[in-house]
Amino acid sequence: MTDHIAARTRVSRRAFLRTVGVAGGTVALASTLGRGRALADEVKADPGVKRGGTLRYGILNAPAHFDLHQSGTVANIGPQSPMYDTLIRRDPRDGQTIIPDLAYKWDISPDSKKYTFYLRKGVKFHDGAELTSADVKATYDRIARPPKGVVIPRTPLFASVGEIVAPAPDRVEFRLTEPRPQAFMLGSFASGWNVIVRKKTLDDNQGNLRQVMAYPGTGPFKHVSRKDKEVWIQERNPEYWNKGLPYLDRLEIYHLPPFSPELGSAFLAGKIDYARLLDPVSWRKAKEMPGVTAASFNQSVIQAFWTNGKRKPFADPRVRRAIHLAMDRPALIDVVKDTAPMQIGGFVYPFHEASTPRAELEKRLGYQKDVKPAVQEAQRLMKEAGHGQGLKGLDFVVRDINTFKLWAVAIQAMLKENLNIESNLRVVQTSQWFDEASAGNFDLAISAIVSTLMDPSDYFNAWYGKDGPQNYGSWTNEQFHALTKQIDHELDESKRKALIRQAEGILEQDPPLIPIAYEQIYDAWYNRVRGQNPSKFFGIYDVVRWDVVSLAQT
């Protein structure tokens, strides 16, 4: 007995190393989030990398306006972000780790209510002005509390920011009214959208940069010229604070719309070096080409359809769950396989650490390859809700985009076959879809919604929140909303993860929307392009600066 206890309490070499490893990892994580990153983690120029050359990049390059803060589309962040920097950033080497940018370090107070960022000295905007904390304050004042007529999709991320103070030219403090998880806050600061602009620029334009094409940034590339819907040319910023970067002399950013034959053909014909958002057919072709690398990665978008919670049958969670279970998701992904790449997921990003692991999810009703058990359960629920005979004449509003049109037909057939629900498709232009959805003029409505962060505190509020701007089904569930508040404030990561899984369980039983799939992105590049592999990136909005990209042959 004594020996047994001794054996349990004795620290073996292996156990010791494991303990030290875990402790070391914890300390490293704490330093990452809490105490600021060491300078060693910064992106530094590698003297061995070949310099010079022009990168020809194909991406959507027809922004509706030029105000990055006000935008939510790749048409802005794609061509504009090489001209700007953020306070902190996602490491371009892995797309995940948060590392210093204009702030060389940061501190977080023990109560998580104060974030202090220390700014680099000698950073210059492209117009020659020096960066100060006043510029950072002006930028974030605008993001957190936009002036009249300015709409910034990232504003809710900074809802807990009560005050932004610039106590010194190289220091800026964010004082929160209530603590938020550090990963959430730092993720918000590191978002590629939150570029730092000059206070003077904002003042000169009354806080609205929609019509200002090339307002000065501090980024690695400078504006040279732009031909609308053709090409945006930028050149290396010789005054860039990160000495030795960027490696490239010039960027030519061509306007080539996502998933379009123009983009695919321009890449396959060698007119561009790097293509973002290729269509699946061109991507598969590119993958077979020698000297080309093709990568797929996760995008911050859920494809879904909504049931109108204000209309009677859909107020009943059993009806919504029945519809959720009646979907053959593997088939839906197959329907659009030549139009857009997709993957199965539920109500939480399927690749997020807090979501149900894929293997487990695929055993769950509604996500299985064999849909029979789910359909039987769905039929039972419909019967129990008093709709065993099905529903007739539902108004199904469809956005006039290929994937939605393909899916709508398949969903219509699945609903009819599995639940005897009959619907009439009404295809409408994108802007009309939002009018109809906001006004509640639909029974079913299909679209896609995006989030800035992978963190549920961002999209649980926007997509499923009681007054969430994308809660098109007008869904409410008091238990879920209370849980969301807890998730927003819980600082302990493991406790938070458990709460997220709990919330996921509620969403499965009482769906606020019917998830169809999660989007993926297809990129391809010729192997002469070095220093960029987005395979582990989340979305196309954070690592978008091209400062560490080089060309092997110039």
Place this chain on the structure above:
Amino acid sequence: MRKYLLRRAVFALGTLIGVSLIIFVVLRILPGDPLVAILGVEGYARLAPADRAHLMHDLGLSDPLPVQYVRWLRDIAAGQLGKSFFRGDTVAELILRRGPISAEIAFLALFVSWLVGLPVGILSALRPNGWADAIARSISVLFIAVPGFWLGLLIVLGLLFWFGYKAPIVIVQLWENPWQNLQIVLGPAVVLGLAQGAYIARMSRSCLLEVIREDYVRTARAKGAVERAVVLHHALPNALLPVVTISGVLLGFVLGGSVAVEQAFGVPGLGRALVTAVVERDIIVVQNLVLLYALIFVAVNVLVDLSYGWLDPRIRY
């Protein structure tokens, strides 16, 4: 002549005012909000009603419709075509940059249509109901039936997959680099020209068949004139009048067809700009471009009418 010109000018003005009214009203009636394109779907979803009203006012869309319409006409009269809702580019800049490419495509297409259509029509008329006529008529019908954008896509894909070729992806003007410019405009011009060439072939065949039976043609033959001279000097000039008329109409089709064909070839011309503007609900760009197309169509028709007097000395205004 002066009276005739004045009358035509008044009719043309009436037509243009009619077009402007229709396009203005249609664009305001059609559902769709430009703010979705301007702010993106996330921004639009978060837009408060007060902000929406503020933005609509900034775009000049909150004024009463008659005020907006009069303001548009006044801008046109002052030579200002207004600004796009997006990015602030002026419509005049857009037309100056992209117009030459679309104009080249249109004229080259017209040239191709005559180059292909006229010989085929003559051949068919001289050997009616023979095998050459049958082949020519079949091909004519085929080119009329096949949609230009589909043919365009096939050409683009064929060139890409067989030869790894793609035309330049940005505008290169004729005076900057004629060879690259030709690569941009040739594809759409050939596709549009072949379709219009089919009409020209059918029209010239039927007109030539009719003229060739006239007494003066028989007289020419009786005089001992060689067949080539009979056809080219006596029959053809008289048969061309309806072909010229239809060419004017076809130019309108070329302009209309170029919208889809430019899209298929990925040519950054005015047609493609129009498609994008429609998708973005960029009302100012759409209404000005449609009016420009209408103006060109009306002007070409006036020119065609005036050319009758030159082609046929019997016609006097």
